[in-house]
Amino acid sequence: MSVVAICLLAAIMAATMITYRNALKTSEETAAARLSLQVESFTNALDKYRLLAPLLARRPDVLAAFSSRMDEDDLEAALAEMVRISGMSDAAEIQLIYLDGTQISTYGNRLYRGQETKRDTLSRADIVQAMQGRLGRRFVDDGHDQFFVFSSAARINAKVAGVISIVVNLSSSQQLWALAPQPIIAAQDNVVMLSNRANWVQRELHHGGNRRGTKGLLVEKSLFGPTLIKPDFHQTALEAGLKYVTAEKKDYVLGWTFYALEPLKRPIYAAIVAFLFATSLSAIALGGLWIVSSRQVELLRQRRKDTANGLRLERRIRERTRELQKTQEGLIHSAKLAAIGQMSTVLNHEYNQPLMAIRTFSENAGLLFQSGKEEKGQENLKRIIAQVDKLSKLSKSLKSFARRPGIDICAVSVNAVVDESVMIMTPKARKCGVSLTVKKPEREVRVMAGHTRLEQVLVNLIANALDAIEDHRSRPDAKPASKPYGIEITYNRTETDAVIRVSDTGPGIDHSIEKSIFEPFVTSKARGVGLGLGLPIAYNLIKGFGGSLCLIDPPERGMATTFEITLPIAGDDAKLGAHSSEEVKPI
Structure with a gap:
């Protein structure tokens, strides 16, 4: 049971860990699917602004506004077109930035002709990138709203004449994220730029538990692969201490990394349910095994008890069998002596x-x-x-x-047994006036039996026939026989058995005792003449040889009674048993 308990414990732990791992994978896949959808909608919303900056930088009216021969009409035309495009594209602001740092802006669909010169404008990251020939990108957070700026250089005669910037308000894109029930963040250089959790913005991502002195979001790998994120700052009561399973996706155009989070409590709950379920099944299995083992122990104990009782009973049966065999041998011998006395x-x-x-x-x-x-x-x-x-x-x-019969079984010649039985009973048959004939087969018949015991059976059957004929003739009401009385012994063999029949022309057996003729103390003789033990003894002797003794309908006409003995044929290599095989000292 201890080994089974250890195996079940291991199975419980394995089931729990497998369920936890699968639940982690499922949460990661759910987060990845949600992230893909949200990032695609976000980037699709920004794509038109990303492409708008290079397109405006190539427009002739914009290039005319940057030209050194620009006049007031060119500037007015450029600003009017910028206002129109800003209103159509829903851009928050379009900026014209000159090489001296002068900046002209339009806000929404309003024409703003104010000009201001800021020398540090040219040092902005997006401006530097644009002047280097790349698409300039910059994130701006003014404390109220978040903006993203796309900048592209305007070139005249292959020389940079200025930069045009498209400023996009991200509030409309963030509104899509606000509908998501679980956190979504966008980070740049391990700093959260956007999120549907306001208190997560500007928090740092600390990979591998390295906090770098500030509280932010701890990023670590789980044992089963998915990345986990845990906020390391004060949150609402419902979210305090929560860990999240994370899916991430990088956008190389924006230079941001997006994260979608799913609560770790779901895999934990799944693992707990699996643990409880596996524990319940194991408890049921252990209970069942305990019941089965208890029953087996009880059955084993009962079996041992039954075996001991069986051995005692078998010993008693052997003792009783030996006693019965001795009694049977005594009865057979007594019957022989009685026959000799008669x-x-x-x-x-x-x-x-x-x-x-x-x-x-x-x-x-x-x-x-x-x-x-x-x-x-x-x-x-x-x-x-x-x-x-x-x-x-x-x-x-x-x-x-x-002689007293032995117990051995060997090959016995039926011819010899019949001849000796006839020799013994011929004097009595002659005295009774009964003919005793034998019909022999052409070849010798050998059976597996005991010589003396088989001879005893034949003598008993012949003696019973003689007694029945003599008793019938001595009755006062007996009718004279129409033909002489006789006893006929025939024997032959089949492929597997030898058949010996003893038939007589006497009065026959009463139908009332035919079915019980082989039971002890059943006899048709007068009271005090016979005990009714001869046929039962003969029946058991033949049965002991593996054969049978039965009363059959006479196969030949004129016969009244026929007893048939069937015995197994002795093989050709069986040694023929001599009389001495059953001999003991004669009485």
């Missing part, structure tokens, strides 16, 4: 039959060897070996089925 009678018959055959074949083999019939004795031995292999296969299947 098959004990059938298995007893399956074991006793080969054992009786082995005993019979062994006794016969002994008699045959005693009687010298060795070839027939060898045949009996081969039959004994075949019966032993049969018992070994049955024992291995039961042993694999009774």
